[in-house]
Amino acid sequence: MFCFQCQQTAGNQGCIKTGVCGKQPSTANLQDELVAELIRLAQTALDNGKMSHETDDLLMDGLFTTLTNVNFSDSAIKAFTERVVKMREALGGGNIPVISLWEGDTDIVSLRSTLLFGLKGMAAYAHHSRNLGLRDDEVSGWFYKGLTEINKKHTVQEWLELIMEFGRINFKCMQMLDTANTEAYGTPVPTKVNTDIKKGPFIVVSGHDLRDLAQLLAQTEGKGINIYTHSEMLPAHGYPGLKKYPHLAGNFGTAWQSQQKEFEDIPAPVLFTTNCLMPWRKSYKDNLYTTSVVGYEDIKHIEGDEHGNKDFTPIIEHALRLGGYEHDRSMSGINGGHILTTGFAHGTVLANADKVIEAVKSGAVKHIFLVGGCDGAHPGRNYYTEFVKQTPMDSLILTLACGKYRFNDIDLGEINGLPRILDMGQCNDAYSAIKVAAALAEAFGCGINELPLTLVLSWYEQKAVCILLTLLSLGIKGIYLGPTFPAFISEGVARVLTEQFGLQPITAPQQDLDAILGRR
Numbered sequence: 100m101f102c103f104q105c106q107q108t109a110g111n112q113g114c115i116k117t118g119v120c121g122k123q124p125s126t127a128n129l130q131d132e133l134v135a136e137l138i139r140l141a142q143t144a145l146d147n148g149k150m151s152h153e154t155d156d157l158l159m160d161g162l163f164t165t166l167t168n169v170n171f172s173d174s175a176i177k178a179f180t181e182r183v184v185k186m187r188e189a190l191g192g193g194n195i196p197v198i199s200l201w202e203g204d205t206d207i208v209s210l211r212s213t214l215l216f217g218l219k220g221m222a223a224y225a226h227h228s229r230n231l232g233l234r235d236d237e238v239s240g241w242f243y244k245g246l247t248e249i250n251k252k253h254t255v256q257e258w259l260e261l262i263m264e265f266g267r268i269n270f271k272c273m274q275m276l277d278t279a280n281t282e283a284y285g286t287p288v289p290t291k292v293n294t295d296i297k298k299g300p301f302i303v304v305s306g307h308d309l310r311d312l313a314q315l316l317a318q319t320e321g322k323g324i325n326i327y328t329h330s331e332m333l334p335a336h337g338y339p340g341l342k343k344y345p346h347l348a349g350n351f352g353t354a355w356q357s358q359q360k361e362f363e364d365i366p367a368p369v370l371f372t373t374n375c376l377m378p379w380r381k382s383y384k385d386n387l388y389t390t391s392v393v394g395y396e397d398i399k400h401i402e403g404d405e406h407g408n409k410d411f412t413p414i415i416e417h418a419l420r421l422g423g424y425e426h427d428r429s430m431s432g433i434n435g436g437h438i439l440t441t442g443f444a445h446g447t448v449l450a451n452a453d454k455v456i457e458a459v460k461s462g463a464v465k466h467i468f469l470v471g472g473c474d475g476a477h478p479g480r481n482y483y484t485e486f487v488k489q490t491p492m493d494s495l496i497l498t499l500a501c502g503k504y505r506f507n508d509i510d511l512g513e514i515n516g517l518p519r520i521l522d523m524g525q526c527n528d529a530y531s532a533i534k535v536a537a538a539l540a541e542a543f544g545c546g547i548n549e550l551p552l553t554l555v556l557s558w559y560e561q562k563a564v565c566i567l568l569t570l571l572s573l574g575i576k577g578i579y580l581g582p583t584f585p586a587f588i589s590e591g592v593a594r595v596l597t598e599q600f601g602l603q604p605i606t607a608p609q610q611d612l613d614a615i616l617g618r619r
């Protein structure tokens with residue numbers, strides 16, 4: 100096996116014996132085979148003019164299946180690959196030769212991998228959007244283009260152009276998902292979220308898919324079961340169409356990498372709608388459920404019908420059987436038993452744009468930081484907690500994705516009635532951050548790079564890759580990236596990214612803050 104697609108890759112070089120994430124060599128090899136088959140299908144459909152919703156879905160769901168912490172099940176990956184092969188054969192495609200993905204000139208492997216990993220990230224967003232009924236021909240079309248270009252030879256300059264084009268398409272994809280989410284469930288509003296667990300039956304929902312959560316909420320109404328979000332599902336509480344359910348009771352635990360500890364002996368089922376799933380521990384294995392592209396050998400899976408409607412009866416009955424905690428339970432051992440606040444997506448922040456602009460003009464806000472991205476187990480991720488703690492009182496912190504669990508329980512106070520930490524949502528809500536930055540730039544009559552705004556990002560998996568490429572394609576400069584630079588970015592490519600975009604690795608919180616605020 101060879102895999103270096105995520106931040107925790109072995110030695111920051113590559114997993115070759117087994118994945119640090121728990122991925123076995125057989126699974127890694129099957130995922131590579133699936134990617135090769137997706138390339139063949141994309142080429143066949145393009146050559147024969149046979150693109151359809153069915154082939155779009157195979158490409159996006161296939162890519163999503165291979166994303167980090169999504170699917171560890173060899174049998175599920177094999178079954179998916181067989182569907183892809185069948186479709187290609189039905190479209191009259193042969194066994195098109197596919198390039199060896201991880202071999203060749205270092206910079207070329209790096210650029211090819213960057214595009215492939217970005218495509219995997221965009222596949223996740225296109226998948227969620229489609230689940231809510233929104234597709235876009237240009238976005239779908241780029242899966243065919245991207246996959247076939249990966250299989251071709253390009254100069255460094257051509258690769259860079261492809262990657263920037265991809266970044267712009269992914270912006271469109273994130274915009275589409277934002278529309279899909281808000282059309283289905285309304286514009287998020289600031290919402291306080293409880294982190295203690297009430298007595299009685301409950302279900303924990305993890306991952307990013309709002310429609311799965313919505314279906315489960317509807318099916319558990321009036322049944323005496325509480326629903327708790329986990330990890331990246333936390334921002335769901337801000338959506339009017341979801342928060343209307345009184346039994347959407349709170350948030351369980353923290354970010355994904357703590358699940359093996361936090362789910363220990365949990366008296367409730369846990370549903371994984373997407374990443375990040377980790378190898379189970381015995382004490383809660385039987386309580387786990389997966390759905391959609393998520394999979395793990397021997398873990399119960401809920402399949403939807405062709406319209407994505409799902410029957411969650413097995414989970415509901417399981418929750419009633421387990422009964423939950425006997426008494427209300429303070430989770431202070433897990434996350435301090437704090438109230439968390441979410442729901443500051445672009446709709447709310449821009450509704451308060453006057454306040455923000457006034458605060459910047461009057462000097463009450465001197466700097467805005469976007470500290471967001473993925474969480475993970477790497478010890479260096481403490482940087483983000485320390486960074487946020489050390490930001491000056493006259494700064495605002497926009498945040499998004501699961502990396503916020505590093506600091507979303509810290510009370511940083513308010514400026515002019517606005518909390519200093521504003522949770523914009525999941526990783527895909529990076530779109531919200533871009534919208535806000537663009538609106539501020541317009542209000543101040545300058546470019547985004549001239550704003551008193553700095554992006555300090557944490558990355559882990561491939562959705563972070565597509566977001567980073569979008570930010571770069573929009574010309575956003577001076578982004579700080581950590582906790583480590585991606586292993587798949589070669590020295591040569593890193594040099595280009597630093598020279599052209601000022602992309603820089605994080606150093607130490609104080610040192611970076613001093614540099615950003617011009618204090619040295």
Ligand code: FS2
Nearest residue numbers: 331374375473500501526
């Ligand atoms: Fe977090 Fe994991 Fe959101 Fe990533 S829950 S690292 O996949 O997508 O951010």
Ligand code: SF4
Nearest residue numbers: 102105108114118120
């Ligand atoms: Fe290693 Fe990450 Fe690949 Fe897992 S996904 S095998 S940890 S590089």
